[in-house]
Amino acid sequence: xxxxxxxxxxxxxxxxxxxxxxxxxxxxxxxxxxxxxxxxxxxxxxxxxxxxxxxxxxxxxxxxxxxxxxxxxxxxxxxxxxxxxxxxxxxxxxxxxxxxxxxxxxxxxxxxxxxxxxxxxxxxxxxxxxxxxxxxxxxxxxxxxxxxxxxxxxxxxxxxxxxxxxxxxxxxxxxxxxxxxxxxxxxxxxxxxxxxxxxxxxxxxxxxxxxxxxxxxxxxxxxxxxxxxxxxxxxxxxxxxxxxxxxxxxxxxxxxxxxxxxxxxxxxxx
Numbered sequence: 001x002x003x004x005x006x007x008x009x010x011x012x013x014x015x016x017x018x019x020x021x022x023x024x025x026x027x028x029x030x031x032x033x034x035x036x037x038x039x040x041x042x043x044x045x046x047x048x049x050x051x052x053x054x055x056x057x058x059x060x061x062x063x064x065x066x067x068x069x070x071x072x073x074x075x076x077x078x079x080x081x082x083x084x085x086x087x088x089x090x091x092x093x094x095x096x097x098x099x100x101x102x103x104x105x106x107x108x109x110x111x112x113x114x115x116x117x118x119x120x121x122x123x124x125x126x127x128x129x130x131x132x133x134x135x136x137x138x139x140x141x142x143x144x145x146x147x148x149x150x151x152x153x154x155x156x157x158x159x160x161x162x163x164x165x166x167x168x169x170x171x172x173x174x175x176x177x178x179x180x181x182x183x184x185x186x187x188x189x190x191x192x193x194x195x196x197x198x199x200x201x202x203x204x205x206x207x208x209x210x211x212x213x214x215x216x217x218x219x220x221x222x223x224x225x226x227x228x229x230x231x232x233x234x235x236x237x238x239x240x241x242x243x244x245x246x247x248x249x250x251x252x253x254x255x256x257x258x259x260x261x262x263x264x265x266x267x268x269x270x
Contacts, residue, residue: 023035023058026239029068029232033071033092034093036089037083038088041085071095078100078104079094080093080100090224112228113228114227115227116175116184118220119169119196120194122168125162127165129161130161137149139181147185156183158183163256166251171249171251171254185200185219189201223241
């Protein structure tokens with residue numbers, strides 16, 4: 001399960017509470033901004049060190065960016081969807097009351113396409129294989145013994161495409177079609193291909209082995225892409241992070257062309 005490897009992909013440490021390095025901005029427009037959240041940073045509920053606090057400092061230090069976002073001090077800084085602390089990647093943030101309402105409605109009404117990158121234990125399928133996970137899930141999160149969760153279960157659908165394999169791991173693009181809590185993590189566990197570094201749904205010893213052998217200290221899940229119509233725009237467009245975190249690619253021992261992660265290459269809407 002954990003083959004020896006000469007190359008080691010170092011995972012991130014704790015987030016910089018002083019924001020020594022600026023947040024990576026993926027895109028911005030009037031009343032909104034999309035940022036690339038590092039793994040280990042909470043979106044909110046960590047005063048002074050969460051994404052909201054860091055973004056507030058960032059906008060204060062970058063007046064040109066604040067002007068592009070039409071942001072005024074004291075206006076709301078409101079993430080409009082969830083991303084777990086352990087997950088890196090794209091977070092869309094509303095910066096005005098009108099965009100808070102419009103963007104939260106888009107997510108609530110399932111008008112947003114989401115694509116994640118995940119590194120899974122084991123060989124899921126041959127590269128370019130497209131598959132579907134349809135394990136029903138309870139609304140509440142489960143755990144290692146009962147990943148489907150307690151109580152009545154609801155339909156849950158995740159599409160995946162295998163991108164690469166190596167070192168006993170599979171790199172896959174995942175597209176949740178429903179919005180259950182920890183959906184990709186729980187579906188991967190139920191499919192027998194646990195996400196690398198997942199201490200909630202997998203044995204702690206596995207995560208410890210990843211850190212010992214690969215220097216990998218995070219959950220192998222990255223929010224790569226969002227597709228939606230932004231406020232004031234009629235057509236849907238894609239927002240994407242920069243290149244995938246190198247530590248994820250290092251687990252499968254691959255260097256990949258960034259074009260491999262665009263919507264058209266994945267066979268999903270561009």
